[in-house]
Amino acid sequence: MVNVHTDEFDVYYESHGEGPALVLLHGGGGNHAAWWQQIPHFSAKYRVLTLDLPGFGLSKVNNGVYDTALHPAAIEAVLDDAGVERAFMVSQSLGGYGLLKYATTHPSRVAGVIVTSTLGPIGDEISELNKIGRQAVSHLSVADFLLTKEFREKQPEKVGLFFQLGSFNETGPGRPIRMKNALIGSVAVQELREAIEAGMHVTILEGGADVMVYPPAYARLRELLPEANVQLVEGAPHSDYWENPDRFNSVVDEILDRVYPA
DSSP states (O other): OEEEEOSSEEEEEEEESSSSEEEEEOOTTOOGGGGTTTHHHHTTTSEEEEEOOTTSTTOEETTSOOBGGGHHHHHHHHHHHHTOSOEEEEEETTHHHHHHHHHHHOGGGEEEEEEESOOTTBOHHHHHHHHHHHHHTTTSOHHHHHSOHHHHHHOHHHHHHHHHHHTTOSBSTTOSBOOBOTTTTOBOHHHHHHHHHTTOEEEEEEETTOTTOOHHHHHHHHHHOTTSEEEEETTOOTTHHHHOHHHHHHHHHHHHHHHSOO
16 A cells, blocks of 8 residues: 655555556546455456556545546556556556556556546547447436446445445546546557557457447447457446456456466
């Protein structure tokens, strides 16, 4: 449990287990504690690093202005402080913005990425298609897009825990301070292609039951970037890591085994 201090922010992170480094980057409704169903599983084989992005959980921004533009620097600060030269990174929703920006600008430090629940940081045609998809669900409440109705009805305890955990954040969905997102559409498809050519594994997961998913955007990404693994996970909602941890962990395991074979 460590706090990293810079001129711009203080970032809290934790390290669990030993082995190749695996960084888990939370979404807008979470923080480091959101991964409580993943840490015991993955720390048996990997050194799992979880962090609070600036403005979430125990991480603070010194000038009080929250922007995803700070996230790549926060990731690097944690890697440096933890003494990690190269890591595999997994993101959920909002965490994908800082992850893809950092990965494409520092490919030598990123063995691979799994981006779940968002195409938001990808530019070019994907950005325009993603806007169409977001507009189609703009009427939904925060609860409606973060957790499925069935899950909210059947597991009220875990629903309550989800939103209690989010209440520790200063910014994010439903929180009092609005966050800017300068990284929307900031990563060109060609940048991803170049990172893959440099040896970085790229998987982008399409949740089959994610209300935020616009299938034509994923279909077009498959055409534009055949070098990447753009993988459909049948039945997966926006917060599959929370609602269906066994499935989420299994999908991630299968991809990690490609990068770190036994």
